[in-house]
Amino acid sequence: METVIPKTSVVLSSLLRADFTTQWRNRRAVVLTLIVPGIILMSWKSLIATVGGPFVLSNAITIGLFASGLMGYSNTVARDRDKGIFQRLRVAPIPSWAIMGSRLLVQLTMIVLITTIVFIVGKNYDNITLSPSGYIITYFTAIIGGSVSLSLGQMIVGYIKNPETVNSTTRLVYIAFMMTGIFGEMYMALSKDKVDEIIAYAVQYCPYGTVKTILSIGMEPAKWNSNTTAALLLTLGYSVLFAFLGIKWFKWNTK
Amino acid sequence: MADNNILTVQGLNVNYGDFQAVKDVSFDVRKGEIFGLLGPNGAGKTSTLSAIEGLLKPQSGTIMVDGYNAQEKPLHARASLGVQLQSTSFQAELYVIEVLQLYAGVYGLSLSKNDILAILRNINLQDQAQKRFGELSGGQQQRVSLVIATIHNPRLVLLDEPTTGLDPQSRRQLWERIEAIREKGHAILLTTHSMEEAESVCDRIAIIDHGKIIEIDTPQALIDKHRNEPEVIAVSRRGRITLEDVFIALTGKEIRE
Numbered sequence: 001m002e003t004v005i006p007k008t009s010v011v012l013s014s015l016l017r018a019d020f021t022t023q024w025r026n027r028r029a030v031v032l033t034l035i036v037p038g039i040i041l042m043s044w045k046s047l048i049a050t051v052g053g054p055f056v057l058s059n060a061i062t063i064g065l066f067a068s069g070l071m072g073y074s075n076t077v078a079r080d081r082d083k084g085i086f087q088r089l090r091v092a093p094i095p096s097w098a099i100m101g102s103r104l105l106v107q108l109t110m111i112v113l114i115t116t117i118v119f120i121v122g123k124n125y126d127n128i129t130l131s132p133s134g135y136i137i138t139y140f141t142a143i144i145g146g147s148v149s150l151s152l153g154q155m156i157v158g159y160i161k162n163p164e165t166v167n168s169t170t171r172l173v174y175i176a177f178m179m180t181g182i183f184g185e186m187y188m189a190l191s192k193d194k195v196d197e198i199i200a201y202a203v204q205y206c207p208y209g210t211v212k213t214i215l216s217i218g219m220e221p222a223k224w225n226s227n228t229t230a231a232l233l234l235t236l237g238y239s240v241l242f243a244f245l246g247i248k249w250f251k252w253n254t255k
Numbered sequence: 256m257a258d259n260n261i262l263t264v265q266g267l268n269v270n271y272g273d274f275q276a277v278k279d280v281s282f283d284v285r286k287g288e289i290f291g292l293l294g295p296n297g298a299g300k301t302s303t304l305s306a307i308e309g310l311l312k313p314q315s316g317t318i319m320v321d322g323y324n325a326q327e328k329p330l331h332a333r334a335s336l337g338v339q340l341q342s343t344s345f346q347a348e349l350y351v352i353e354v355l356q357l358y359a360g361v362y363g364l365s366l367s368k369n370d371i372l373a374i375l376r377n378i379n380l381q382d383q384a385q386k387r388f389g390e391l392s393g394g395q396q397q398r399v400s401l402v403i404a405t406i407h408n409p410r411l412v413l414l415d416e417p418t419t420g421l422d423p424q425s426r427r428q429l430w431e432r433i434e435a436i437r438e439k440g441h442a443i444l445l446t447t448h449s450m451e452e453a454e455s456v457c458d459r460i461a462i463i464d465h466g467k468i469i470e471i472d473t474p475q476a477l478i479d480k481h482r483n484e485p486e487v488i489a490v491s492r493r494g495r496i497t498l499e500d501v502f503i504a505l506t507g508k509e510i511r512e
Contacts, residue, residue, distance in 0.1 A: 003323065003331050003334045003335050004334065005330050005331060005334055006334070006360075006361065006362055006363025007363065010360060010363055010365075011361055011363070013360065014356070014357050014359075014360025014361050015360075015361070017357070017360075018346060018349060018353065018357040021348065021349060022348040022349065025348035025349075026348060080346070083344040084340060084342055084343065085344055085345060085346060087310060087340060088340055088343055088345065090309070090310060091308045091309065091310065091333060091336065091338040091340070092333060092338075092361045093330040093331075093333040093334040093362070093363075094330075094361055095330070252310075253310075
């Protein structure tokens, strides 16, 4: 009797249903990832006239993307790997890419959701509106920016096996990005003095800075310039580098 | 491959860095038989199973599952296998019914909610359908794991220490279920530390130690072959020679970590 291999579409839809259900049951954690973007949107309201709406929105989205990709994705992968959930799936007739592909599709949805929530709060609380093209381009740049946070999360979970260590490392990296975003970007935006060039480069071209730049300029497409193109290329470069290392180092089990 | 074989392992070698966990292992499992792979801790049982399941890439050797080369056609081989891993866990957020729906889909089955509930009723777990896997007792978890391993009616079922941590009632029930699987014509390859269970349930066994298979035969044939050896008589404690006596004599008395 011929052995029948399940159709990839059937397998993928089953995985997606399970992964979306898991994400939905973890909605409290999802809400937590939206707290810092929410604080930015509310506490920076008085600064909008000085720094501009796109500056506030782009920082809120960037922080949200890193919270979701770093703390959400990598911690779930680390926990499931430690419990042997991946190994159980891998003994089924499933291509390995489908297991991770399903999880990444869920994260892609999260990126769109975070961006949408920031837009809604930004419009209703801060009266920030963008042009239609600004909204559309921001969704694309959010997906590109989200890929940096996801690939960085993948790199961390690839390099570190212990789920507790993954958790603490991702929190540290997240705090580092928050510091860069909230203090670095804010300092550069508000400082009347010339900011030290090295600090300015570090803030502008670190993963947080490049993601924030493409999001911010994406909201005002007319302002796109060579710096934005450089930031976009760097964002893609970071994604490729982190993803390459994350896949290279990743082991499906912790033993 | 002989037509009667559902699994043929030939010259299997598995390394972890410089450590060779499985050394030139060869055996076969025939259709409709329960085959036990016995060995002390660290003997190479789980590594052998992992290679068959496709979780480990062997250094060399051939694994044929239901006529498919597991290295060349891994998805075909895995579709013919039902697997219960040593420590199985499922997504903590999913209910039992959702875990079954997931694995039914993963094996390409379209089962309705009623079909899944019927499966759960069959293993007396219909009342646990809306519970999470982690909320079940050890015996209930084993039943769910076993039913998932066989949900797609596989020709070969691999069970890695299925009775570990179970109370006597759950063990007895599990063995009855394993024998029921065999009666449907499936072959079963299992590992266990319980020699009594292996002696009473397995049609044939292989004893593996330090990565090498040192004996393959029926339990009774192994006992008969070794019953008069001084090492076996020396370790015998019950007045009659058992499979455990033969096992201890062949693998040594020292405790393995």
